[in-house]
Amino acid sequence: MNWKISPRHALFALLLSFGASGPLLAAPPDCCPPGGVFELRAGHVLRELSRLHDELKLNPQQEALWQEASRFSREGMDAVRTQMRGQRAAALSMLSQPNADLRAIAAQMDEAREAGRKQREANRERWLQVYDSLDAVQKEKARLFVKSRIERMEGGGRFDRPRR
Known part of the structure; x- marks a missing residue:
């Protein structure tokens, strides 16, 4: 089946690139380091974002927005990790x-999922503020970054599965 990626999916992938989501916090398999899969993926995303950051050559206002969004993302990842461990216990x-x-138990899980959704939306808004502050050349670099992330998701990502 041939799937086309809409701008909405591209934006979603960008936002996933900038933050972390709760499902990544599943119990780590034995093959992974102490932080588990979450730490591996978060570290990879942060390295990629660092390269994008260097390419964008942000002005001081954009840099302040980037740092605020980064801080918010890191704090959100820490909070979600702690929340998931507590919920599991x-x-x-x-x-x-x-x-x-x-x-x-299901009601508690639903509440945690809703809190996670709100956290992800707040995180998305921070990164959209960064995006809104970019000039046309910088936005093009961000677009290419998102495009490359989506292309790598082929075969195993969310966008190749049919909706139910």
Whole structure:
């Protein structure tokens, strides 16, 4: 099946490039370092962003926005990581009890998912402010960055799966 990437998907990929999302915090497999898959992916994204940052040659106002968005992203990643660990521990604790209420556990998971969604939206807005401050040449570099990230997602990313 041939899928076309809409501007909306490209923007979504850019925003994923700039931040982290909760599903990356799944329990790490034995083959990974202590930080798990999340740390591997976050480190890779941060290295790529560093290269993009160097290419953009930001002015002082843009640099301030970039640093604020970066700080917000890092703090968000730390908060999500802590939240997911706490949620996992709480769910295991509740499930260890006889007659555990699965509806209550599911409700807590839903609340955490909603909080994560709000965090991702706030993160996206920070990076969109950075994008809005770029000139045409810089926006083109950002577009090419997003395009290359989407192209690498082929075969294993979210955009090659049919919607349900």
